[in-house]
Amino acid sequence: MKPAPFDYVRCANVAEAIAALAGEEGAKVIAGGQSLVPLMAMRLARPTLLVDVNDVGLDGITVEGDVVRVGACTRHRRLERDPVIARAAPLLREAAGLIGYPAIRTRGTIGGSLAHADPVAELPTVLLAAGGSVVVRSAAGTRVIEAADLFTGFLGTTLEHEEIIEDVLLPVAGPRHGSSFCEWSPREGDFATAGVALAIERDDDGRCRALGAAACGIASVPLDCSTLMASALGETSASGAVLRQIARVMRAELGGDTDRADLVGLLAARAVHRAFARSDVPGEAAA
Numbered sequence: 001m002k003p004a005p006f007d008y009v010r011c012a013n014v015a016e017a018i019a020a021l022a023g024e025e026g027a028k029v030i031a032g033g034q035s036l037v038p039l040m041a042m043r044l045a046r047p048t049l050l051v052d053v054n055d056v057g058l059d060g061i062t063v064e065g066d067v068v069r070v071g072a073c074t075r076h077r078r079l080e081r082d083p084v085i086a087r088a089a090p091l092l093r094e095a096a097g098l099i100g101y102p103a104i105r106t107r108g109t110i111g112g113s114l115a116h117a118d119p120v121a122e123l124p125t126v127l128l129a130a131g132g133s134v135v136v137r138s139a140a141g142t143r144v145i146e147a148a149d150l151f152t153g154f155l156g157t158t159l160e161h162e163e164i165i166e167d168v169l170l171p172v173a174g175p176r177h178g179s180s181f182c183e184w185s186p187r188e189g190d191f192a193t194a195g196v197a198l199a200i201e202r203d204d205d206g207r208c209r210a211l212g213a214a215a216c217g218i219a220s221v222p223l224d225c226s227t228l229m230a231s232a233l234g235e236t237s238a239s240g241a242v243l244r245q246i247a248r249v250m251r252a253e254l255g256g257d258t259d260r261a262d263l264v265g266l267l268a269a270r271a272v273h274r275a276f277a278r279s280d281v282p283g284e285a286a287a
């Protein structure tokens with residue numbers, strides 16, 4: 001099948017892109033095209049105008065105090081390889097490397113992934129686990145949407161038609177940060193069946209003082225699992241007792257005896273084990 005007819009505009013700046021969106025009800029932003037174009041080819045999406053944002057200056061990575069700012073058009077491949085991301089947001093780096101395969105990651109963007117809001121996608125899950133947010137712009141100005149307020153359902157977000165994601169904000173990893181994205185997919189490169197993103201911070205005594213976790217593949221939106229995995233708080237290691245407790249609670253709370261809940265329980269335990277191992281030595285989080 002071929003896409004329905006559409007017009008195309010390549011914008012030079014964000015204001016131009018916002019004006020193009022505002023001018024046509026059927027307009028849609030296109031960034032990497034890795035989700036939108038397949039939907040168009042299947043005629044599940046029929047935008048009348050594609051507003052290309054690849055030249056509007058939305059790629060880049062900066063650290064501002066305790067926040068990492070990632071431009072919306074930053075490619076997954078760059079997130080995988082960038083040394084600043086490796087140090088300041090290692091969970092994002094690991095998750096980006098799990099998306100599809102290199103050809104997809106070379107085109108796909110972080111803003112596109114978050115706006116597309118696929119319930120099995122890695123990056124929305126990372127945003128929720130890390131307690132991140134997005135900066136969005138429209139003709140009315142900018143606003144910040146916290147991860148917990150962004151995803152509304154299957155491929156649904158609280159973004160308005162004329163809003164463009166400009167930046168993604170994530171907290172900078174602390175000196176004893178540990179993180180892990182554990183997922184399972186039937187074949188390497190396929191979308192995951194389910195996954196768990198976890199980020200922990202340990203204090204000077206090695207105790208886990210903060211924990212953020214989210215799971216994909218079990219609901220129409222990524223699910224915040226921080227409370228379900230809270231038994232790791234205060235621990236100095238990922239003991240067998242803690243891992244068993246977390247797997248049991250996740251299984252019980254996420255759907256009883258189903259295979260998927262079992263899988264998520266196992267992935268959660270594995271994520272805890274890896275996050276503790278990666279934060280055992282101060283400064284080793286990105287290793």
Ligand SMILES: Cc1cc2nc3c(=O)[nH]c(=O)nc-3n(C[C@H](O)[C@H](O)[C@H](O)COP(=O)(O)OP(=O)(O)OC[C@H]3O[C@@H](n4cnc5c(N)ncnc54)[C@H](O)[C@@H]3O)c2cc1C
Nearest residue numbers: 029031032033034035036100108109111112113115121165
């Ligand atoms: C074979 C294949 C395998 C894949 N495997 C995975 C996988 O394992 N995990 C995974 O997470 N993804 C996977 N993807 C999807 C891929 O990650 C996409 O890159 C991503 O979902 C969308 O990013 P994009 O830049 O391509 O967005 P586009 O396709 O250009 O756009 C997607 C949506 O986001 C909107 N949008 C884009 N940018 C913005 C912006 N700045 N502001 C507002 N709205 C915006 C568009 O209007 C559109 O609705 C796969 C894709 C393919 C084709």
